[in-house]
Amino acid sequence: MTRAGISCVLTALLLLASVSARADAVAAHLNVAIPDFGTGVASTSTYAELGIFPRVRTIEAQFLPYALRRRLAASGDWGVVRVVADDAPVEELVIHGDILRSDGRELAIRVRAIDASGLAWLDETFTAATSATAAAGAEPAYESLFAEVAGRLGEALAGQSAEHLENVRDLALMRYGLRLAPKAFDQYVAEMPDGRFELSRLPARSDPMLDRITRIREAEYVIIDAADEKYATLHEDVVSVYDVWRKYSRKSLEYEAQDERRIADSTPPGPRGSYDALLHSYENYKFSRMTAEERDDMAVAFDNEVRPIVERLDERLTAYDAWLEGKYAEWNRLLEELNVLETRFSPQ
Amino acid sequence: MRNHSLLLLLFSSLSACVQQPPAIDESMRRVDAQLPADFAGSWQRNYARDDDVNRALQQAWYDLARATPDRYDTTAGMAAPSQRDADAVVALARFTELITRSDDITIVQNDQEIRVERDDDFSLVCRFENGMSQPVENPGGAEICGWDGEDLVSQLTLADGLTVLHRFTISADGNELRVVTTVSSPTSRVPFTLQRFFRKFERPQSKFHCVETLTMKRVCSTKAEDE
Numbered sequence: 001m002t003r004a005g006i007s008c009v010l011t012a013l014l015l016l017a018s019v020s021a022r023a024d025a026v027a028a029h030l031n032v033a034i035p036d037f038g039t040g041v042a043s044t045s046t047y048a049e050l051g052i053f054p055r056v057r058t059i060e061a062q063f064l065p066y067a068l069r070r071r072l073a074a075s076g077d078w079g080v081v082r083v084v085a086d087d088a089p090v091e092e093l094v095i096h097g098d099i100l101r102s103d104g105r106e107l108a109i110r111v112r113a114i115d116a117s118g119l120a121w122l123d124e125t126f127t128a129a130t131s132a133t134a135a136a137g138a139e140p141a142y143e144s145l146f147a148e149v150a151g152r153l154g155e156a157l158a159g160q161s162a163e164h165l166e167n168v169r170d171l172a173l174m175r176y177g178l179r180l181a182p183k184a185f186d187q188y189v190a191e192m193p194d195g196r197f198e199l200s201r202l203p204a205r206s207d208p209m210l211d212r213i214t215r216i217r218e219a220e221y222v223i224i225d226a227a228d229e230k231y232a233t234l235h236e237d238v239v240s241v242y243d244v245w246r247k248y249s250r251k252s253l254e255y256e257a258q259d260e261r262r263i264a265d266s267t268p269p270g271p272r273g274s275y276d277a278l279l280h281s282y283e284n285y286k287f288s289r290m291t292a293e294e295r296d297d298m299a300v301a302f303d304n305e306v307r308p309i310v311e312r313l314d315e316r317l318t319a320y321d322a323w324l325e326g327k328y329a330e331w332n333r334l335l336e337e338l339n340v341l342e343t344r345f346s347p348q
Numbered sequence: 349m350r351n352h353s354l355l356l357l358l359f360s361s362l363s364a365c366v367q368q369p370p371a372i373d374e375s376m377r378r379v380d381a382q383l384p385a386d387f388a389g390s391w392q393r394n395y396a397r398d399d400d401v402n403r404a405l406q407q408a409w410y411d412l413a414r415a416t417p418d419r420y421d422t423t424a425g426m427a428a429p430s431q432r433d434a435d436a437v438v439a440l441a442r443f444t445e446l447i448t449r450s451d452d453i454t455i456v457q458n459d460q461e462i463r464v465e466r467d468d469d470f471s472l473v474c475r476f477e478n479g480m481s482q483p484v485e486n487p488g489g490a491e492i493c494g495w496d497g498e499d500l501v502s503q504l505t506l507a508d509g510l511t512v513l514h515r516f517t518i519s520a521d522g523n524e525l526r527v528v529t530t531v532s533s534p535t536s537r538v539p540f541t542l543q544r545f546f547r548k549f550e551r552p553q554s555k556f557h558c559v560e561t562l563t564m565k566r567v568c569s570t571k572a573e574d575e
Contacts, residue, residue: 244562263487263507272508273535275439281506282447285488289470292486297560305561 029079030115030157030165031172033091034069036083037061037109038098053299056245059306060102062313063242064109064142066235068097069228071146077154082224083231085317090179092116092172095153104249105130107141111149113156116172117164118196121156122149130250140243171197177213180328181335184209184343209339216331223320230316237309245302252295259288372503376494377481385498385518387464388457391525391546393450399543401445408437411538433537440540444531447512448544454551462493462500464516472502472514509534523548 039057065083072081072095079092093115101108106129113122128145160168175197177185190198203210263284270276412429429437450466457463464472474493475482484491489506500516515528525546532539558568 241562248562260487268508273436273439273533275442277508278439278443278510278531278533279446281488281508281510282443282512285486285504285506286470288486288488289484293470298562301560301562304559305563 029077030092030168031079032069032072032081032093032095033084033086033089034065034081034095034097035087035089036085037064038096040099053303055303056299057099057102059238059303059310060099060242062231062310063235063238064099065097066231067142068095068146068149069231070235071143071150072153075150075154077150077157080221082221082228084224085227085321090116090172090175092168093121100125101127103253104246104251105253107145109145109149113153115168116175116197117168118192118194119164119168121160122152124152130246140246167199170202171199173210173213173217174199174202176217177209180213180216180331181209181339183336184339185213208342209335212335212338220324220327223324227317227320230313234309234313238306241302241305245298248298252291252298255291256288259291263288372492372494372501376496376501377492379476379479379481379495383457383459383462383476384495385500386457386522387455387462387500387516387518387525389548390452390454390551392452392549394524394545394547397543397545401441401542404540404542405437405441408441408538408540409434412437415537436533436536437538437540440531440533440536441542444529444540444542447531448527448529448542452549453546464502464514474500474502 037060039054039061041054041057069081069083072078082091084091093113096112096114098110098112099108100110106127108125108127110125111122112120114120126145126148128141128148130141171189174185174188178189188200188202190200192198266280266284268274268277268280270280409429412433447469450469452467454465455462456465460476462474464474466472472491472493473484475484481493487507489504491502491504493500493502495501496515498518502514502516504512506512511532513530513532515526515530517526517528518524519526525548527544527546528541529544530539530541556568556570558566561567
């Protein structure tokens with residue numbers, strides 16, 4: 001072999017080694033699913049009850065997961081990070097968020113990260129405050145909050161053993177199989193009394209049922225990724241409006257606090273019972289009420305602007321859900337039939 | 349003397365027309381099924397039927413005389429209240445006239461809420477949840493509403509004890525609305541009451557359909573609302 005030939009082979013080997021190393025690294029990364037966040041309010045509640053506009057909170061619950069997804073994806077610590085419409089997805093790591101407070105001044109989100117074995121990696125409430133003097137174009141509060149979440153998740157990931165991560169990956173696939181073909185997969189997964197999952201054993205690598213489940217999951221990922229793209233569009237379309245809304249909410253709360261102080265400190269301009277004193281009392285109430293009306297109008301304005309975008313997203317997600325639901329039923333039936341055939345087990 | 353008797357008769361009949369509205373108790377706040385009356389629509393002031401403020405003031409003075417007969421000599425003619433009482437009633441009258449000055453009002457009503465939108469003033473809101481009207485509160489006071497038969501009654505209590513009570517009554521044909529506003533204050537021996545009448549009218553339809561947005565403010569299109 002000539003030197004050029006040897007060099008060529010070496011280059012090819014190095015290239016292969018590099019591709020293989022990259023594949024291993026990617027394989028070592030866990031896939032993450034982030035369902036819509038919990039709103040923390042009933043959709044039938046009113047602003048008067050909780051000081052929260054339920055409609056705005058619903059939009060936030062769909063909008064914020066994508067911001068977390070983007071942050072996690074950018075960290076490079078994870079495999080594929082997807083925002084999913086399914087509120088109980090089976091994935092290697094699932095991150096649940098519950099919005100506890102979001103008023104433009106402070107954002108508080110409870111974040112729970114649970115892996116496929118049922119182990120909670122993180123269950124913490126994160127808060128971020130928006131500075132009243134934040135410069136225009138400054139990073140929104142939720143970005144710094146999610147940066148902290150990403151950091152904490154990265155620490156939690158570093159604390160897991162390679163063996164556990166491997167186990168989590170296998171469990172995710174087995175639990176996915178269990179969902180679609182319970183009779184074929186219940187032998188591999190055991191649910192413990194504390195809600196955790198354990199691998200009983202693994203099917204053979206050449207098991208045709210395993211191959212089918214793997215392929216079905218890949219097909220489902222295609223649909224989920226299409227839904228994920230819709231979340232990305234929602235995020236892009238809503239981000240500027242949401243930014244205005246957060247600033248407005250913060251200002252509104254500041255005005256309310258100022259108003260309370262003003263009413264407490266103010267003295268009537270005339271003797272008690274005089275026209276001026278009566279008017280002063282009425283104007284105090286009127287000012288607060290009109291401020292509240294303005295706040296309500298702004299919430300309606302936010303909804304007016306964002307609703308068409310969210311409706312488009314909901315429409316697409318509903319279509320994907322319907323398609324998946326139909327497919328699940330079909331896959332479930334086919335897999336169970338195949339399992340009967342392959343194990344020569346007759347339910348009769 | 350004859351004139352004085354006629355005046356008394358007139359005041360008595362006025363007094364019967366504008367009875368003191370009841371305070372809102374729990375039974376008035378409760379609604380079991382549908383709201384008892386429908387006030388929805390645009391309403392324009394009918395000045396011809398409105399109370400004259402000066403006559404309402406005279407009525408208040410007369411009420412004052414009746415409330416404290418030992419302090420007033422009504423046999424000599426018109427009751428003559430003390431300067432302090434007179435000032436208090438006049439203040440109430442001026443105040444009532446001011447807060448009832450809206451030329452037209454719009455009432456939006458659904459199963460859960462009645463919203464009375466007024467020019468240059470906050471909207472009176474009567475919201476029902478689980479069959480009960482809900483108070484609206486802020487540091488300056490509190491508003492509560494209820495039903496007295498088919499009359500909607502809204503009571504605003506302000507921090508210094510000033511109370512504003514609006515009673516909405518709709519005519520049988522649904523085309524006329526009477527709003528009786530009674531203002532009382534701990535500083536006045538008698539409340540002050542003023543009636544305003546409104547006629548229903550159709551607000552001209554705009555060629556544009558407009559919605560408020562956050563980033564683009566008001567956005568209008570020529571599209572009809574139901575398209």
